[in-house]
Amino acid sequence: MLLSKSAALAKTTTVQRACRTLPKVSASMASNAAPRKVLVVGGVAGGASCAARLRRLDEQAEITIFERGPYVSFANCGLPYYVGEVIKEQSSLLVANAAKFNKWFNIAVKESTEVVSIDRAAKTVVARDVTTGATSTHPYDYLVLSPGGNAVRPPLPGVDLPGIFSVKTIPDANAIKAWIAEKNVKKCVVIGGGFIGLEMIENLVHRGIKCSLVEMLPQVMPPFDKEMVEPVHERLRAQGVELNFNDGVSGFAPGPGGQGLVVKTLGGKEHQADMVLLVIGVKPEVSLAKSAGLELGARGGIKVDAAMRTSDPAVFAVGDAVEVKDFVTGEHTLIPLAGPANRQGRIVADVITGGEPSRFRGSQGTGVVGLFGLTLASTGASEKTLKRLGRAYKKVYLHINQHAGYYPGARTIDMKLLFDPKDGKILGCQAVGEEGVEKRVDVVAMALQLGGTVFDLEEAELCYAPQFGSAKDPVNMIGMVAANVMRGTHPLTNWDEVDLEKIRADPNALLVDVREPAELDKVGRVEGAVNMPLSSLRQQLDKLAEADKGKKMYVYCQVGLRGYVATRQFVNRGLDATNISGGYRSFQQFGQPRL
Template sequence: WLHGELRANGVALHLNDPVVSFEPPSAQEPARASIVVLKGGQRLPADSVVLGLGVKPEVGLAEGAGLEIGKLGGIRVNEHLRTSDPYIWAVGDAIEVRDGVTGQWALIPLAGPANRQGRIAADNILGRPSRYERTWGTAILRLFNLTAACTGANEKSLRRAAIPFQAIHLHPGSHAGYYPGAEPIALKVLFAPDTGKLLGAQAIGREGVDKRIDVLATALKAGMTVHDLAELELAYAPPYGSAKDPVNLAGMAAQNVLSGDVALAQWNEVASLGPNSTLLLDVRRPDERARGFIPGSTHIPLDELRQRLSELPRDREIIAYCQSGQRSYIAARVLSQHGFRVRNLTGSYRTWRATQPQ
């Protein structure tokens, strides 16, 4: 989604082709330009170059004062934000904090946590015991007309910490579909496969992203489960949300997995599916399929599925998909009740399509 938004606004992306050097222009190149040379050999003339390579704490002063520096390069502090010197406190982007989900040391340079740390450090300096617990990494950005936001852990950090997780993808509307102006939200929620405890979430969309991530960040801090998400009572009127808010829907979709009502397939499994062992089943309408489909899939619209069960193999697993996952969930339930081995492609075609090279 973000790549598509950049390209739609005239930004050229050169992916998986790293910069190897900056060179002066040749006789055939613009005289005043710097030449950015990519590994693949392409030479890009540039009037100016911005290097966005990430940041690391500037801890020279702390090192000079003999303070303990963590393995990640940040100043090590305790829960009261006191350094290894009992008379020195440290806050902000220069310190290492405990990750709210994994519990591991992390560098999370965000303004919100830094401001709260300043208040807590001041309390402790003046004799009022205050604790800084953890940082959950709740962040948001705007990219042209898209908003992207996250809270908690992502798949990479959970794998690194060896924490089991389940992922669901869904594409609810930002508010009731019958009220003008509703926009889809691509929402991903990570949760513990045994208890349903919320572990993290990411969302992308043109409207309503901040609201949902803030709710999920609050739920994460409170230690809620996906069962709690399904029961949250959130403000509703057609211009602002739906009777089942996207946060509620995420909780309900996760409950369906935890209860054993449906098994999930992920978008990154599709490329490795063997045709002799798996059948991809598209249950969308014909007009939807005409606009694009997953190669190799069989098409049976949901409304015809019960009458055409005899066309499906019983010696292969079936992975059902629709546009966003709701109709394929219904298809998966129908098929499982008729004895088929079936999984639902979470996020379905919208999620799969967004991951394909443009």
């Protein structure tokens, strides 16, 4: 049965909720047993959340956090906004300091202290004070590794020249701010177009610094499909950002006369800069785990089970350093996001105190980035991933206002939904727009995690008032489009699935534009398309049914709705018609040539 109805969804929810019951009463609280000793290596998201929850569940445990940096828990996602002076004070980035952990939770925190070795047989670690070099040995009953990831810094010529920075820690951000002030930076080359790279570009531009982006791929935001980030490319260019795609960095050199820097690329280009930001991703910090003989996964991260246990039952690992199961594809992958790290830390605390109450379901990589007034968000698998895995899927596009069009301030959201052609199960969603984007992706993300289908999106009951949404919310609408495809009532294809040259050359094929003539002159048109305005189409159907019988008709409008209406009229008259998803707006985002 295709339809995933509320009863099935409720059953799934109940089962999953039962799996997350509260842990049993701590053994150390319920008996005279010696308090368990738990050492946490690394704070920030995963380690800090684990330690705090562990204390809430077990008042007797002896908990110690070792953090090799000077800050045990800080908001590294806020670093670009601190550099951009949106966040004025460094203290605003500190989620919790050592004193708070001690006073609130009776947790010992050893900052600027690096754990350098693990003796699994003896259940001890050796820690080194990074300031004095002094070492000390600490026993444990349970060890939790939360070492995070290291900023990727490839061994390129000149990579250690002054003025080349990573963006990973508060000291990194402070060094960047100091360099901007000292050198009066006017131009920056940012290498890497991911989350942090784009956020740094936005904040530097707001500070009056001209930015150039160098990216080896043909797009920004690699987790997204290329057509979905075209609005981002346009917005970046509108802000004066120079985009250099399909070109990697080969090295760095001092600028003319020793002033500034030169970024050299594999394509033979040279980019002048006063400062360079190297933000090409992070790699899991696994040196400690590897030296201790813990098993690593195929992607280079620490291998863990659903309870976040490593190959040693007394050692757990969480956060950027671990490999997790992709919730959609089932692959083991690296997903360095704060949300999953926090959840993993809580699960470890549950398991340590209660046995086996909690399991990590996997991560679907839900993420969002804001850029010059645009919001770009996604959850689940991308089309690129599904193609790589050879997994069957269907997709639909929707371009729709985030709230009722009659209420002032309506803005378009561009949405893409990927789903299983067998049962309509949601596989992924991407969206971009100025308002209301993350709200819709969050709804789809929750439905995806509950095993929902496009039929569930169609029936979802969401908040409505004209300033917030529409009676048929964008989530409902994209669900309706996909559900109609599943039911066979909406013949649909996509611009990347049609061969325009072949259609133009085929006397038995017809490309039909159902927009009004004035729109074509104003917005543009697809070469070879025949204009049949929807407003007068019904009156011509008898003639068309006779003249175009036997032809395959590819129908499009501006965003897809009128194309659907026209397609149904054609189909109901016995014509072979299919709507091209997303209409002319998607055509533009695919970068197709147009008149």
